[in-house]
Amino acid sequence: MADNEKTELREKLKADFIANGFDGLSDWQALENAINASLPRCDAKAITDTLREKYFSVENAKKVSALQMIKVDDIHPYAAIYISLLQKIPQRIMLGKNRKIRFLTTTEKMIEYATNMLSLQEVERIAMICLDERKRVINAQFIAKGEESYANASPSQITQIITIYKPKYVIMAHNHICESLEPSHSDVSFTINTRKLIGKLGVELLDHIIVNKSGALSMAQSTDFSFIFNR
Template identity: 25%
Template sequence: MPAKTDPENAPTASEPPHYLGHRQRLRERFLAAGADALSDYELLEMVLFTAQPRRDMKPLAKALLKKFGSFAEAIHAPEPLLREVDGIGEATITQLRLIAAAASRIAKGELKQRHALSSWQDVITYCRTSMAFAEKEQFRLLFLDKRNQLIADEVQQTGTVDHTPVYPREVIKRALELSATAIILVHNHPSGDPTPSQADIRMTKAIVDIAKPLGIAVHDHIIVGKNGHTSLKGTGLM
């Protein structure tokens, strides 16, 4: 039985050599004018250059955007769905995972260097980068010190596509272990819609009620999705 062909190492003799010059022109435009000078598919092409050095990446980049909708959704796409795209193999999946991880690490680094409450956009950017495109619900806790700087960032629970079990006493127990004086609650809605449910509101109130007598402030509960975010504090729900 013949071995299965790796799509990333398939013969390329029939491909025209035009993409070699195209790659160089993209690199030059990127270096001269920055990422804003490139469209989403062109930036995705550049991401994939090292994964498949001997193939034209434009068709694959366009196929990924057509299937997933945006650059961010493509790099965060679940592995089983990525494998459905013709021309993708292990190297490409690894490269996309690397870019997603790098984006999250950079956003977290920006947040750790700043006063969280005076850099609220950094908080939102980090939360969305880390969680907005996850397949399952995650409940994340940002623990802050008395200067409102980040002590720790932990995913406390991972649930299903529409539910995550959260135990308010465990949340506060962990805050006490870290000597945190404040926390920010974060979770994602894989549906993409960040509208809080009644269960989200009740859970937030339960955590606030336990935290307050112990001198722990709950600054906010942020819900993120690929379509945006909602702040429970900002909407008057806590």
Template identity: 20%
Template sequence: MSIKFLAEDDRPREKFLSKGKNSLSDSELLAIIMGSGSREETAVELARRILTSVNNNWSQLSLLSVKDLMKFKGIGEVKAISISTALEIGRRKAGQEIPEKSSISKSNDAYLILKNHLSDLRTEEFWAIFLNQSNKVIHLSKLTQGGINQSIVDARVLFKTALDHFSTGIIIAHNHPSGNLNPSREDLDITQKIKEAGKTLNIQLLDHLIITQNSYYSFADEGVL
């Protein structure tokens, strides 16, 4: 690799140090994550090509697997893992920015807490928010992880967790990787099963959310809870 390319690859780092991280473009940030370009492209040019392929959308980029990333010329396994790792750190950070004791008064409040955990997944996961009597969040938990089409939750595990945290209300949620917001027959059945079980324990099922990449469906808002 020529001196010209090495200098080109170093420029985002120099800009980071001299002007700060906020001055960097998306392609420059990605270039720093990758560390270097290829014989034909600088790191910035390679990063720009990758981002262009996903319409410069970080969420779309996070959906690419290591094998998907390695299809780009100049991206080997190490660079692909570095990119995926950085995006996963960003996803976890976004999830931690939600205050643990936030209060939920409407379905969108719950969605804002859960979307960072569920919206970009390729397989289904089942999560629950556990609330106290004031509808403040006291615990958030992933209960199951399934395949592409379904993730079945064990109601006993759900209510054991609720009892362990002295919860009086729960909001359950799962994602539909297909993007289809409509509840399935199984979704409706498990919702009623959990609702009825909660009555016995005096733990109210407040809502069930189906989450896709860009939106959500609320059983409570739709009047089917």
């Protein structure tokens, strides 16, 4: 595309965005506008057309690493980095919210903390949150990253974290990519086994929170699963 054509397209995209706002754009139009505004020397339309052909949806494109886009799918490097940042920056912002949450003394705070860690993750991950005797957060980290709908954490890794941070309490949390928050059989087994494992080390499992993009479930507050946490 000639430079004058690129300029005309950029001006048209800008005018359409100003006139109609974000809500008036499709996902692909929004991405084209974003690439156009951030990478003015690139052919935003050509990049967007290539992405649509290869990944079919913006959500699929955001899941692909920048390195794969560049090396395998021949996407412009700056565009690949930009698309990767579209996912990483919101995740970082959500995680940053937890810096203001020091104590997890209520179920509501536990859910808020777990949601900030997990709600924007694109694959299933397991988080382990360690608390001291006052239920102050002393460590929170991801301990497993799985496929799109499955992750598993090893007992040795959990034991190692307990040994390092010496918490009084632990909260486990993981995300579901699907719409359901209902714990699976493996979720229930993992919770029971984790409670037994850390109990032998003198640590109490307070909750296992399941998060998806629309909400969260506390297993400790659930009628069907609260028995796991009752001593």
